[in-house]
Amino acid sequence: MIGFMLRLTIPAAMLLDCGSAGAQDIDPDILRAQAGTYLVAPENGRAGCRLTLETDLAIGGYSLSGQDHCSKPLPALAEAAAWNFDGNGGLILIDPTRKAIARFVENEGSPMKTEDETPLLLLSAPDGVDRLPTFRSLAGTWAMQRPGGEKLCSVTLDGTLDTDGHAPLSLSADCAANVARLKLAVWNIDGFGLTLMSHDGSSLSFDMRADGNFDKSREEGGKPLSLVRH
Structure with missing residues (x-):
């Protein structure tokens, strides 16, 4: 992050x-x-x-x-x-x-x-960004996709926090199998980092770009992945 x-x-x-x-x-x-x-x-x-x-x-x-x-x-x-x-x-x-x-x-x-x-x-902050993202500002539907535009899933972030300081999320029914098997259920933000998590330890972390969308954190490894607001 x-x-x-x-x-x-x-x-x-x-x-x-x-x-x-x-x-x-x-x-x-x-x-x-x-x-x-x-x-x-x-x-x-x-x-x-x-x-x-x-x-x-x-x-x-x-x-x-x-x-x-x-x-x-x-x-x-x-x-x-x-x-x-x-x-x-x-x-x-x-x-x-x-x-x-x-x-x-x-x-x-x-x-x-x-x-x-x-x-x-x-x-540290992306160029041109003058404020931190919040649960309210990020709530809504995002496309999880490859850099070339291949869509893997739609992710809807709810902005209502639970007692643990997380907020619920939901995945579309047509998610790619490698995303669906993660069973992502909640999300959190930390500075300019966004993390999608399951209840059993799986997670995906993203870093915010200057345009307000997110790219998968380098620490995650694997193929590039983005979250782009619908």
């Missing part, structure tokens, strides 16, 4: 001294691995903005750019002047006074996110 997670073990004392001296103690490889452009967006599907985490030193940590684009969707982030590691595997955005204005916590297997009432996620 498309997402962001990087496990780091940084001494917590570094958070107490986020000046250039502390910043210089970071392994350059870790710093370069973290740097890049990410979408910061609310979990509820509202618009977010893109920030570029850079490797140059800044007051309180390292420089960043793109914060001006946050002034409308996420005004608080427009004040970000630097970023740094928080010493616990997470990441903080800092204003010019070194005050942390957003703290992204590591979530194993999922994108980093804040612990606010409406969490913000920090993750």
Whole structure:
């Protein structure tokens, strides 16, 4: 799935001294691995903005750019002047006074996110996409097909969550045998990843494209497969 997670073990004392001296103690490889452009967006599907985490030193940590684009969707982030590691595997955005204005916590297997009432996620995103998909926005009928257009199945996603945080799905009666035997019954989203699951452990994972459709995750292996909205 498309997402962001990087496990780091940084001494917590570094958070107490986020000046250039502390910043210089970071392994350059870790710093370069973290740097890049990410979408910061609310979990509820509202618009977010893109920030570029850079490797140059800044007051309180390292420089960043793109914060001006946050002034409308996420005004608080427009004040970000630097970023740094928080010493616990997470990441903080800092204003010019070194005050942390957003703290992204590591979530194993999922994108980093804040612990606010409406969490913000920090993750890689397809070009041109400014918000996260939600159960409501993805509900509807999709064609499961090969890249050349060969249709294998119609998949209808219901947007009503169950107590486990999944939502039901249904497959058309004409599904190809290799899809039908998976007995897919529920679905979930995690960042820009969509997973179709059975009740006995079978699953198919997809990553969202810039056009809003999905391609099977590379980690799945096998032949290419897409989900295209009807």
